[in-house]
Amino acid sequence: MKPDDFSFLAQLVRRRSGLVLRANKAQFIEGRLTSVLRRFGFRTMSALIHELRHGRETLARAVAEAMTTNESSFFRDRAVFDRFRDVVLPQLLERRKDSKRLRIWSAACAAGQEAYSIAMLLHDHKLVAKGWTVDLIATDISSEIIARAEGGLYTHYEVQRGLAIRRLVAHFTQDGGNWRVHENLRRMVSFRTFNLLDSFGWLDDLDVVFCRNVLLYFDQKTKSSVLEKVADTLVPDGVLVLGHTETPLTPANAFVPVDGTSHIYRHAKAAVQRLAATG
Ligand SMILES: C[S@@+](CC[C@H](N)C(=O)[O-])C[C@H]1O[C@@H](n2cnc3c(N)ncnc32)[C@H](O)[C@@H]1O
Structure with a gap:
């Protein structure tokens, strides 16, 4: 060229x-x-x-x-999902037990493995049966990949990466040589084509944003601008989950790590509010 x-x-x-x-x-x-x-x-x-x-x-x-890289897998970066399942999600459910409302966004969801992994963890808590309203939104810039995600059809190789056998049996049906996500799980996720460079106006009051393995492809200015928009969409005690090579260095004061290693961040507004409350 x-x-x-x-x-x-x-x-x-x-x-x-x-x-x-x-x-x-x-x-x-x-x-x-x-x-x-x-x-x-x-x-x-x-x-x-x-x-x-x-x-x-x-x-x-x-x-x-x-030009996009659509690489993904179920429960990618297992330690992050374990931490989310064992600590972040239970705390969030406790804090939301009165409103019984949860809003989670998988930004840059590729073929949907991340969103369905989250859906499986939510399913474990039987939230819908307990009267919760759960919005699980999943978006990607590629309309082709969103169509794939909506179909919920994965190859044998794809389901072998990261998915425990018990989850495969519980949530998938064999379809020819492939595996299809059960309809109840597919119905939990609203997939939509969306470019992270565009306005986030339609996204608000989010409890958790998974924005993983996409910021690394952006320059610093774009990354900062996307993170600022993410910060605005989160509720004050909202949580941001990044990929294992990504950090929310900019804007420097928007997010603080939940702990040293998990790549999960709390909205800094919550930290500021906690400090104010304790005087
Ligand atoms: C490597 S995949 C990450 C998938 C998943 N989040 C994960 O961590 O496994 C990156 C995804 O970002 C999407 N992407 C790239 N640029 C984007 C943009 N400007 N807006 C939204 N999605 C974008 C790509 O289409 C691709 O599916």
Whole structure:
């Protein structure tokens, strides 16, 4: 790819999705674009870039989506999910026992493994039967991956990664060589296409935000801006869960770690309120 084609492409992708493309990954990026090339009937990369320069919206969207990494697995980073199940969720349920309302968002949910993992933990508590209103929202920039997540169909390899046999048996049915999430679990999750660069206006009063393994693809400015918006959507004692290589360094005062190692953060507003309350 010619250097000025690469920088045009990198700018387009950064503007649309926040993802930073590095010049030393040009070959890898061309590989990612081959499916777009085929789908839109281009013979060469230059023809595709030429058309992109003329602002074809569906093509630009497909290119930005093709650059995303949709890698995920059930109960990814097991220690984080254990901590969430054993400490964070029970505390949250105790604090919400009067309102009986819980709102959780899996931002950048890829093919839905994260959202269904959360749904399984909520299911363990039989919240719906106990009269709770539970909103479990899951979003991703890629409409293709959201369609997959809604279908809840996973390969044998995918269910083998991170899912205990007892959970596979309890929540999945075999479908040909694949496994499909039971409908009751699928109904617990509202999937929707959403770009983290857009306004979070429709998201509010969230108790927990899982925003894992997506911030690492953004530059510092985009990461800060997304984290600021996340902070605004959380209730004062809300919780943010990040990926194991991610930190909420900016904005510096919005989040404080729940403990040293779990990558789970509490909204700093709650810490400030606790200090004020204790005088
Ligand atoms: C590596 S996956 C992480 C999936 C899951 N959160 C996990 O930790 O296993 C990253 C996801 O972020 C999504 N993504 C990338 N840029 C995005 C953006 N600007 N808005 C929303 N989602 C985005 C990608 O489509 C991809 O599915």
